[in-house]
Amino acid sequence: MxxxxxxxxxxxxxxxxxxxxxxxxxxxxxxxVGPNGAGKTTLLRCMAALETPYAGSVxxxxxxxxxxxxxxxxxxxxxxxxxxxxxxxxxxxxxxxxARAHGIAPGAAAGAxxxxxxxxxxxxxxxQSAGALSRGLRQRLAIAQTIVHQPKVLLLDEPAAxxxxxxxxxxxxxxxxxxxxxMTLVVSSHILAELEDYSDRMxxxxxxxxxxxxxxxxxxxxxxxxxxxxxxxxxxxFLAGQGAEILECAPDHALVKIAADPPARARLLAALVGxxxxxxxxxxxxxxxxxxxxxxxxxxx
Amino acid sequence: MxxxxxRNLWLEASPFRLILIAGLLLxxxxxxxxxxxxxxxxxxxxxxxxxxFAVLWGTRSAGLSVVGEIRERTWDGQKLSSIxxxxxxxxxxxGATAANWFGALLCLPxxxxxxxxxxGLGPALRYGLILLTLGVxxxxxxxxxxxxxxxxxxxxxxLDTFLCQVAGIGAAFSYYSLWSSVSAFERSxxxxxxxxxxxxxxxxxHLVSLLLFLxxxxxxxxxxxxxxxxxANGPYVWxxxxxxxxxYSAGFESWIGQRWSLPQTLDPAVAKLAYAGATLxxxxxxMAFLEPKDPVRLRWLGEQVRGGRAYQAFxxxxxxxxxxxxxxxxxxxxxxxxxxxxxxxxxxxVLGFMTxxxxxxxxxxxxxxxxxxxxxxxxxxxLYLLVPTMLSGLNLRGLEFLVLPTGLFSVIAAWSEGAICxxxxxxxxxx
Numbered sequence: 001m002x003x004x005x006x007x008x009x010x011x012x013x014x015x016x017x018x019x020x021x022x023x024x025x026x027x028x029x030x031x032x033v034g035p036n037g038a039g040k041t042t043l044l045r046c047m048a049a050l051e052t053p054y055a056g057s058v059x060x061x062x063x064x065x066x067x068x069x070x071x072x073x074x075x076x077x078x079x080x081x082x083x084x085x086x087x088x089x090x091x092x093x094x095x096x097x098x099a100r101a102h103g104i105a106p107g108a109a110a111g112a113x114x115x116x117x118x119x120x121x122x123x124x125x126x127x128q129s130a131g132a133l134s135r136g137l138r139q140r141l142a143i144a145q146t147i148v149h150q151p152k153v154l155l156l157d158e159p160a161a162x163x164x165x166x167x168x169x170x171x172x173x174x175x176x177x178x179x180x181x182x183m184t185l186v187v188s189s190h191i192l193a194e195l196e197d198y199s200d201r202m203x204x205x206x207x208x209x210x211x212x213x214x215x216x217x218x219x220x221x222x223x224x225x226x227x228x229x230x231x232x233x234x235x236x237x238f239l240a241g242q243g244a245e246i247l248e249c250a251p252d253h254a255l256v257k258i259a260a261d262p263p264a265r266a267r268l269l270a271a272l273v274g275x276x277x278x279x280x281x282x283x284x285x286x287x288x289x290x291x292x293x294x295x296x297x298x299x300x301x
Numbered sequence: 302m303x304x305x306x307x308r309n310l311w312l313e314a315s316p317f318r319l320i321l322i323a324g325l326l327l328x329x330x331x332x333x334x335x336x337x338x339x340x341x342x343x344x345x346x347x348x349x350x351x352x353x354f355a356v357l358w359g360t361r362s363a364g365l366s367v368v369g370e371i372r373e374r375t376w377d378g379q380k381l382s383s384i385x386x387x388x389x390x391x392x393x394x395x396g397a398t399a400a401n402w403f404g405a406l407l408c409l410p411x412x413x414x415x416x417x418x419x420x421g422l423g424p425a426l427r428y429g430l431i432l433l434t435l436g437v438x439x440x441x442x443x444x445x446x447x448x449x450x451x452x453x454x455x456x457x458x459x460l461d462t463f464l465c466q467v468a469g470i471g472a473a474f475s476y477y478s479l480w481s482s483v484s485a486f487e488r489s490x491x492x493x494x495x496x497x498x499x500x501x502x503x504x505x506x507h508l509v510s511l512l513l514f515l516x517x518x519x520x521x522x523x524x525x526x527x528x529x530x531x532x533a534n535g536p537y538v539w540x541x542x543x544x545x546x547x548x549y550s551a552g553f554e555s556w557i558g559q560r561w562s563l564p565q566t567l568d569p570a571v572a573k574l575a576y577a578g579a580t581l582x583x584x585x586x587x588m589a590f591l592e593p594k595d596p597v598r599l600r601w602l603g604e605q606v607r608g609g610r611a612y613q614a615f616x617x618x619x620x621x622x623x624x625x626x627x628x629x630x631x632x633x634x635x636x637x638x639x640x641x642x643x644x645x646x647x648x649x650x651v652l653g654f655m656t657x658x659x660x661x662x663x664x665x666x667x668x669x670x671x672x673x674x675x676x677x678x679x680x681x682x683x684l685y686l687l688v689p690t691m692l693s694g695l696n697l698r699g700l701e702f703l704v705l706p707t708g709l710f711s712v713i714a715a716w717s718e719g720a721i722c723x724x725x726x727x728x729x730x731x732x
Contacts, residue, residue: 086308
């Protein structure tokens with residue numbers, strides 16, 4: 001869906017992107033992570049055909065950003081990290097304008113606006129002015145404006161910044177539903193733990209390059225941390241017998257990798273309980289993405 | 302309806318605002334009609350208020366229609382929309398100024414009804430047309446300025462809006478003063494003007510000129526908006542504008558010569574070429590100051606040329622580059638034709654100094670970014686004003702050839718300085 005070839009972008013005196021090569025498949029969510037100033041926003045803006053690269057190319061849905069920027073604009077939605085809204089307009093008019101501005105016919109614009117509002121849970125706020133919305137609701141309205149024309153590609157730059165935990169969870173669910181509806185999403189974020197909830201692949205951008213040279217598949221397996229109330233010496237052998245990959249093990253705790261699907265997790269838990277292990281804790285290890293990230297960037301404690 | 306126009310109408314022309322404007326205007330007109338205060342008759346008050354709504358405030362609204370989008374961080378969203386450049390231009394030009402036009406149009410009857418009584422229906426209607434065109438022209442210039450200024454990415458929206466207003470008001474005043482001068486000419490017995498050897502009615506010529514410059518301002522807005530919306534522009538529209546302005550100014554050669562009794566020592570063709578060259582020179586300096594001279598983009602252009610893609614580089618040339626090349630071509634032709642009286646030496650020196658000055662603009666932007674143009678302007682001010690004054694004060698007028706186009710030595714000095722500055726600018730770009 002998105003193909004980036006040897007992309008170079010320069011600001012005066014500074015090379016922001018230094019030969020990025022990347023492919024993003026249709027109907028996926030790709031997380032773009034990296035330290036501040038790594039080039040994530042520039043990469044997103046090049047993908048959105050808002051910036052002209054110095055060299056290399058970005059192709060979206062078969063169209064080159066340099067030769068067909070307007071056709072690409074019609075196919076994508078882009079939410080910048082610092083976005084603005086027309087604060088004096090009610091939500092309904094903001095969305096109506098966004099729909100009309102994206103080429104939706106006058107007769108269909110009201111319906112498109114209401115559908116977008118429903119997708120982000122703003123149906124009950126249609127008559128409220130955008131300036132009166134909370135930070136989380138503003139974020140939802142901004143996303144609704146970017147998806148009102150049902151783009152094929154959605155680029156989001158730090159969409160979770162400043163959101164409370166509930167709003168972040170809602171955002172994760174929204175992104176997953178958009179992917180399931182057929183969109184291809186690229187999301188830049190600093191919050192690694194939450195990216196794991198919805199991302200299929202991770203791209204680490206560092207000093208204008210992709211760390212490790214390629215994107216990293218996520219969710220090929222889940223890392224589970226389990227802790228026992230009563231230590232047992234046979235824990236390691238038991239886990240090995242269940243087909244789990246043991247990353248770390250002691251009589252009272254273990255870190256294992258198993259298939260990502262929930263039934264696999266349920267089966268392992270049931271087997272542990274059935275074998276008389278006093279399971280006190282059985283959770284997904286939130287540090288998984290961080291480990292990968294720091295392994296690639298060479299950082300971390 | 303154009304979505305950009307509709308959105309602007311939602312924001313700018315709320316019923317409350319329109320009722321407020323109408324109420325205040327009616328109060329002002331009622332007050333001046335029942336108790337005129339000396340100069341402040343109803344028609345004069347209406348004219349002043351028209352200027353306020355259409356020009357003073359209208360240029361601010363037009364400038365803010367783009368600068369405000371940057372300030373509110375909504376410009377990226379607009380650039381990604383499906384709205385075309387022309388739709389975007391007129392949606393902003395007439396939408397963002399909707400409240401201004403509401404006020405201005407309410408003033409118009411109070412200006413024109415007394416004018417019909419004083420000068421007759423035809424001239425009054427022409428006056429009305431001049432006022433309307435003047436308002437649109439001022440706002441179009443402000444909008445065009447805003448589209449040029451945002452490319453410079455100064456980050457100072459207040460200064461940008463102010464500069465747009467100054468440009469729009471300046472354009473309006475220039476034309477209004479020209480139009481006002483028509484009556485002065487008529488009083489002195491001149492009611493016609495000669496342009497390219499043909500006689501034209503002064504008032505009609507002025508009105509047509511204004512309409513044509515308004516058309517060019519709108520074309521400029523459309524072209525600048527295309528750039529913002531990521532359309533490729535190509536050089537041809539700007540080249541057409543350069544040709545138009547050169548031909549327009551050259552046409553006044555005989556009339557200006559007669560009006561101000563200039564010595565007829567020059568061949569008319571050479572004089573016409575000199576007028577055209579001066580116009581192109583002004584365009585080269587103006588665009589060199591206004592347009593961004595991004596070193597990365599200049600390096601990219603250089604790579605296209607080195608890679609044998611000269612036509613692609615030509616298509617991507619900025620207006621200041623095209624103006625510079627056009628000035629050089631016309632200048633060399635003028636120098637070849639104007640051999641008598643040292644004219645050709647002066648022209649060659651001017652071309653050398655222009656090369657130096659444009660290289661200074663490029664160099665300064667490479668050094669100081671967005672503020673570089675003002676630094677370059679300061680440096681040029683010092684070179685053309687302070688240095689000659691100092692040389693004169695120190696009785697060293699013989700060295701003026703270093704900074705002013707005076708003779709053979711100034712040709713050598715100008716091109717040497719031009720070569721040094723161009724070398725430094727190229728070195729800065731290549732970094």
